[in-house]
Amino acid sequence: MSNVYVVQEMFNHDISPAMRFGDIKILLPSNFQIAFSTAPAVRMLRRKLALFNKEDFLLLTGDPAAIGLACAIVAYLNAGKYSVLKWDRREKLYIPIHIDVTEKGERDE
Secondary structure, three states: OOEEEEEEOOOOOOOHHHHHHOEEEEEEOOOOOOOOOOHHHHHHHHHHOOOOOOOOEEEOOOOHHHHHHHHHHHHHHOOOEEEEEEEEOOOOEEEEEEEEOOOOOOOOO
16 A cells, blocks of 8 residues: 655644645654754655655645655655645645656757
């Protein structure tokens, strides 16, 4: 079964619809601060994301710096390919988005 890695716990955010995509794994607690030093966050995220694979998803909640770190780490660990869940407000459900940062498409100018 897949895992859904929630970047940062948010008590006022119902993530139960994401449970249909896999087991929920919280990466950072709600009170975790990155502002003064990123090193502890990087260590914790690398440890908790070490087994992230192509079947898993990131749920992008919380501190934007933490979200950026989590995306960078899973891209690094998975040859630039990973998936995220995006909330659709109108449909009230999560939509999987597959990302490949190595993709070589047409250049937008």
